[in-house]
Amino acid sequence: MTKIEWCHAPGFKAESWNPIVGCNIVSPGCTNCYAMDQAAHIERMSRGNSHYAGTTRQVNGKTVWTGKVAMAEHKLDEPLRWNKRRFVFTNSMSDLFYEAFEVAGIARIVAVMMLAHAWRGHVFVVLTKRGARMREVLSDPEFWMLVDLFISETQIEQCDPDNRRKGDLRSLRVSAEEAMGEGGYLPGIIWGVSVEDQTRADERIPDLLATPAWQRCISAEPLLGEINLERIRAERLTREECGGEDFCGGQLYMSALCNNARECAGQCDSEGGGGASIDWVFGGLESGDRPGRLEWALNLQAQCASNGVAFLWKQNGSFLEGVATQADTDGTPFSWAFADGTYFDVNDERSHTIARDALAHSGGVRHILNEWWASGDGRLLKKPASKSLSGNALPVGWKGGEALFDVPKFESCLQWPRAIVELAADAEGGQ
Template sequence: MADKTKIEWADATVNYVNGCSVLSPGCKHCYAMKQAHRFPVRQGLTEKTAGGMVWTGEVRENPKALDQVLRWQKPRAIFWNAHGDLFHESVPGQWIDQQFAVMALTPQHRHMVLTKRSERMREYFSGYLVERIDCEIDAIIAEHVDPLHRRSDDLRAIAPDLDETWPLPNVWLGVSVEDQRRADERIPDLLATPAAIRFISAEPLLGPVDLLNYFDPTGACCGGEPEYRCDVCPSDAPWRYSEPSSDGQWAFDPQINWVIAGGESGPNARPMHPDWTRSLRDQCASAGVAFTFKQWGEWLPWEPGCPPEWESQNGRREDHHALLPVDIDADPKWDDGLWAIPEFEHFAFQRVGKKAAGRLLDGIQHDAVPTP
């Protein structure tokens, strides 16, 4: 756990659940998987293969992480389990209950939970959650007599009545979607899961993703009528439209509140085409959904500007005769970007590293966060 983090949209990271397994293309170059063997709490959770270190599928809890969160009194935006997945198939249900109990007991924090196992998350929320979490709250209070330098009855006083306060207003739930297939698999589960805020992490973004079926303000998804559902909307998802206004029009109530997009970093990172990210930015703008652009990652995109100049996404301009290598295909620091044509604009990609590539999208830094 870290009380500070370089993640732009969080103040701290807490790794209560450690360990995972490769599930989809976005996992291929997982930084947590490659670095796990360096940390005592995660040693033995990966194994060396011809392709590098790979998760074994074993998971491990770190109870000290829960204790730390209970002791933090200053409000923080906490990203949970960056080195694991709370809803991994090997995680016991009681671990999930315990984390939710701690989140319930710390209303001063914003808790953000991200998963690739959307189906298990949806199933978890369909059970008898309130009773189980209440039991864990009682156990925490009994075991941690003075976790916040106060009496246990004071801690009980801040515990919410889960029958009245559900879903927890300070818990945000999200799913990772690296491409359209994963979006269509996971977002319906997210929509069917009760949450104060729902978000999508499109990182690493490996292809174009169309979200308009999930939050189109024109009503293209559900025909603009609350009585009608398209095939995309899960049958048990909340209504997508609120009551009609005075002019008789149905007001759109987006069920996805936040989209985070970013490219891949690390030695084997794959380039992210700017048009994929621009599309997400524009979709969010049209639907009134908060948009955060986290990073370009390892590869900096360059596009033709006023001849003979090329312009980069971090604001540089260069004469392309001096910029581009004579044999771009043979240069490991360049990708010609021809794989994106003709569907997308032509960009060339230069390997410069995450810091140098920056996080400006068409000259603008996007850091919007939803208001609960």
């Protein structure tokens, strides 16, 4: 069982599964990774006698990965023993495509996921920050030969407890050629990349789109900056693509949400499309010490809604950002309204002088009064009562200084991929 919001798909039991543990830090999104503290806690509780031993260390009072990776053999076949259909986050305590984890180990895990989907109807989500390695591994025919081998071995070692689906087991044998074919690719596994800002989106999303997959997803968490999924940096145009003598060498951009639609930022009119696209986007602001902006979330939701892509917002993070509702004649704001219905007016607070000073001069985020914080760029932040608020608690707009909650902004588009909704409907109809 897991409390992770995006695992609670309709018709499924939410689950996390960690056949491997251990990782290392590769980008800013890893800085406050919850898995590091959780791994250290498990190691302490087991007194170093678990597979988590040696995966973390303390640096300046903070838990960080050591880079060690370990496979939990006793966890590997867990999904084959689960009866009720589950929506599974695979490797919440690691990265399946971490460079220190060998390809044969990846193949064993993929084989189990394929069998678990065929036997039990489980659906798996795999997230990585190493999109290039995912693309390389899943595009290699030799990898699928390994998967085929492990499927055969697992079928010999495991038996169907109900002894009713032997036909499924025989028909599940997958050749490398079948695995690399078009359409219906590996049903039951959603491959995705984690991106925290535009730089990481530009780096990882093109690899995801080039990876053969049944469904693709993006985890925008922790969201540390605005992301435009409709304008992802791709490769530069070649001379042939630009039309020979009219070669501009312009940067090529593509939409991750609309069949890989492309456009050139140079002087030519080169366009293209017809490729893969993203099926699902979910995300949240950081629950650590890096406050984000709610408009980043609203913009992501709008991009997904306009392209018919499922979008699920997980959490608002540690801070709520106030929207200025009144300002002095020089434009300096003095009153803010927050998504939880509270207001802050520096003229009504006993520390209004401190607040004004902090808003004008602080270099970062500064505590000014109780749950109120100020940022030097003129923003006011509030520590919420809990780490997250439901999507319904976010305002859709402002009128006369009052927050409008009439239309739940984050429920205006599908929250789950259509393929998952259809699977749930088929299962319900077959009961």
